[in-house]
Structures are given as C-alpha cells and as structure tokens.
Amino acid sequence: MATVRLSNISKTYPNGAKAVHPTSFDIADGELIVLVGPSGCGKSTLLRMVAGLEDITTGELSIGERIVNTLDPAERDIAMVFQNYALYPHMTVGKNMAYGLKNRGIDKATIAAKVDTAAQMLNLTEYLDRRPSQLSGGQRQRVAMGRAIVRDPALFLFDEPLSNLDAKLRNQMRIEIRALQRRLNTTAMYVTHDQVEAMTMADRIVVLNGGQVEQIGTPSEIYRAPASTFVASFMGAPPMNLIPAHYNGNGTVAVGSLSLPIARPADHKGEVVLGIRPEDATIGGTTPFKLDLIEELGANRLLHGTIDGNAFTVNAPNDDQPLATDLTLSLPNDTLHLFHGESGVRL
C-alpha cells in the first residue's frame, strides 16, 4: 500500500525515439489507475519505467515515501503481471509463486503459508504441482496474479494482462482482478488498449496519445466530458460522432444548413467539431437523418447513416420496428460537446 507520484517523467529511447513526454500524476493509496491509449502511445514504456525495467530519462518517481529512480526492480516493492504471463516454464505453479520470496531469503514455512493463501484466493490449490504448460490460459494468468500477490507489494503493475484470453474469460478475469485488488487494497497501475476494460476497472483513467497525456479522470468524467476529440473518439463504444461545424457565438452551431442550439456558450468562434454520443441521440425530432445500415446488437441496434452528409451513428433501443430510410433525430442540447476545430481541445 502506497501512494505513487510521477513528476515530469519522460522517456527518450537510445535511438532518439521520444516515447513518453514529461508526465505528472499521483496515484492514491489503494487506487487502480488504468493507462489507456492506442498502440505505440507509450503505455508500456511508462509502466516499465515505474517497474524499473526501463531507465527514466528525466523526472522523479516515488513509491511510498521513497524516490526509486535508481533502484532495481526487485527493490521497488512492486509486482508485475505480464501479457504473456512470463511464468517460469520449468517450475511448478507453487515454485513459480515462491521464487521471488525465496530470493528474498524468506524462510520456507512462511513462503509455503503465503503460497497456500494466494492459491486459495485464486482457486489454484489443486494445480500447485503442475507446470504452466499443463494449465489453460486463464489459469496461467491466475498463477501470474498469484506470483504478484504473494510478494505483498506496495504496487501492482499490469501490462495488458488479459489480451491473450478469449472475450468471455476476459470479462470474468477483469472482474476477478478488480475484486482482488479492492480486497487487498493495493495500489495498482493497469495498462490496456481496450477502452471497455479501462472504463470498467479504473478508479481513474489516464488517456495517452503519442506519448502525451490527453486526459486524467474518473471513467464518468472521461465519458461525460472528454477533454479532446481524441479522447472522445477513443473512449466509448461505439465512439462519439464527430461532425465539423461552425460556431458564431450566438448560441447555435451550424452543421451545413442545420442549426443546433447549444446549452452553454463557448468562447471560441469559428470552426469547431461537434460531438454527440450515439446513445444520446434519439429517434424522432427535428434533425433529418438518412439511414444507411442497421447493426443488430440484441437489446440495442446501431443505426448508421448521415446527417447533412456527415457520417453519424445512433445507438437506439431495439423495438423490432421497421425503420424508414429518412428519419428525424432529436439531439438534446445538453448532450452536445464542442471541440476546437484545429486543436481538438474541448471548449
């Protein structure tokens, strides 16, 4: 249990690649922070710097009260779960979990007790004598979790731990990891590129793009008030509709020939991007919508079409009614998001 503080942490690889620009944030005691972003945005790099597997180019990192910049991974009081599990193939499950403790010189009885407790927690007791190759993917992932738990670390680090599992197992493990982390009340940093994982697991989310933090906030902050068009389109499934528009400061935005009132004036006049979540638009209203394609999702259906020539998706409850191709939508003005036309920053 510890707070973690990143101050102006940045990373430049020896080949000159700037993977992470100076980044600062704190992780509160017991909090689970999810780093999310597209491939290559520097999530792993940031996590690995915290783990001590990658040197920190500039900035200061503290875990608990200690500044750990120059400490070895083993001395940082962390545990990491890898995407490919990274279990020792030649050791049994029990030995895999015990190895780190053994290296710390902890006596055998204590190790055995800790391994047993962890195994029980993870339903692994009957597998303790098996090799990793004799386990399923989900079980292996549990062993990796167990290896992290027995160390009783100040900080858990997860690098896409679920991306090798199938969708169903992923949902289940997601819940298990979250419950376990809550129960142990251990601070955690979790990397994923899956925004559903991010939304469901995080206390707070850090959205990264090209090595830069786009937004830090709780899942609902990120969902309700995305800080940029990048965040708006990255978080949420299906993503937010983004339509180029014009704002002349008089309380309405113009999309082509349409004019939509907005709830709150913005202090930028000119080109803007108008954002509307697919689930905020409802059928029946004043905005003409041309329907091209219906995607059935069961309880809901996605209506893909255009508003004044701009691609637009509506997520509507599935009432099994046939729909005409020319519909009207209502876009409640308090659900409209405005972003700067060039920088993409929220207005």
Next chain:
Amino acid sequence: MTDTTLSMPVQVAPRGRRIRLSVIGDHFVLILGALFMMAPIYMTLTTASHENLTIHREGLQFLFGGELLNNFDAAMFGQGGFSGEITGMSMLKNSLILGMGFALGKIVLSMMAAYAIVYFRLRFATFAFWVIFTTLLLPLEVRIVPSYEVITGLGLANTYTGLIVPLLASATGTFFFRQYFLSIPEELVEAARIDGAGPVKFFIDILVPLSRTMIAAIFIVMFVYGWNQYLWPTLITTDEGLYTLVRGIKQIRQSLAESNQIPAYGQAMALSIIAILPPVLIVVFLQNWFIKGLVESDK
C-alpha cells in the same frame, strides 16, 4: 464409396489392416540401409571371436568362432604396449575422460560465453560473437602445429588438460546456445529481475534448467566428437598411460606386429567393439532428449 474404404481399416482393425505397397518399399530400403551399416559391425564382432592365426591366414570371418570371450578378456585386461602398462580398461577410462571432459567443458564454456553475449550490454558483443564464430573456420586440424607448440611449451603434453583444452576452443556450442537464448522471451528475464534474481541466480535457476534439452543435445554431439578424436591425442600423448581407445587400437596391433609376432587381430577387433559402444549407448539412451533439444521449444 471413398468414405467406406477409408473408414474400413479402422473399424475392422487390427486383423484387416492392409499394408500398402509403398510401406513395403520404404521398409525394404530402410532395412537394406540398416544391414549395410550394420554389416561391418557384425563382421568385427565375428572376427573378434577367432584366433589371431585364423584371422591372419583367412582374413575377416563371417561366422562366430569360440574365442570371443578370450579375446575380449585379453583386450580389456591384458597388458599391452611397450611398457606393458596399458590395458583396454585404462584406455576406456582415458576415452571417457576425454569425451566427458570435452563435452562438459564445451557446454560450460559456451553457455557462459553465450550468456554474456546475449544478456549483458557488452560493448562489441556482436563483434565478439562473430570473432568467436570465425573459429569455426579454424578447427584443430588447421592450427595443430601452433597448438602443439603452445601445449608442449606450457608443459602440458601428456596431461589430460593438454589433451582436452585445445579441443575446447571452437564456436559451435556458443552459437547454438546463443540462438537458443535469443529465443527465450524477454518477459521471462524481466519477471526474474522483478523476482530479485541477479545474474548468477538467473543463470542457474532459470537459464540452465530451461536449456536442459539443449544441453543434452549438445552433450551427445560433443561427447561423440571428443570420443572419436584421433589426430590430436596421437600427437599430444606419447605416454602410453594416456592412450585413448581410438588411438590404442592401432597401437596394440602395431606394437605387436613390430615384435615379429602375429598381430593381435582378435583383440583389436574386440577393442573396436568396445570403442563403438559408449557413443551408441549415449545416443540410444539420450535420443529423446536429443530430439527434444532440436525441435521442442518448451517456453
């Protein structure tokens, strides 16, 4: 139709199993090849069961005679050589020392070299690797004269050290271990770092056990290679007490022949059989490991 014919043999098996012509052909070729390879060994064995005089007069024998045990006994326990010091047993011991020493030395050296090259950020690591690699172009036979000079200069002629060490210097093992280490996932190394395994612990706790099939495979190849060495032992061991089997066989025949007696053909043949056995046994018993080392990736 096709379905029934295909499933028939499975259902009616085992009595109705049909042997296809191509299988017969394959086996014919294999059996012929095996016979061809085995025939010399068989003839060595049959010849070893006759008296020297018979062999001297009639050449190689195709049928077993009654002297097999006598010849083996004489070969293994009879005193031979100028000094009368060498027995088959002493040569067997020397051969084992050479084979084992060579194989183990090679594995230890090359594993550590590969470890350094792959896992440590050495300057010029790649360069060092290629320098080691080029020694493949310089087998002992090429550098035998300078090697001899150096070893005798160091006073290591007629020692096990002088016998084994010069043979160790080559890159094959390093190359195989390097390739193997490169295939071990980076995350495993990182997990071990987080688990607090330092360089020595990582090597002993993780790398060596992971490489065990590789080690076994290389052990087999190297043991057989060391066992079969002829030129270098001939050159560097003049002391009969250090003779290996492979060179001793010839020596026995020669020394006896020079003393105006009938060469001890029977004993020489018996020794040949003894010399063949250990490599064969090792390959037979370790072949599972050997194949695993070549094909399996247990990662």
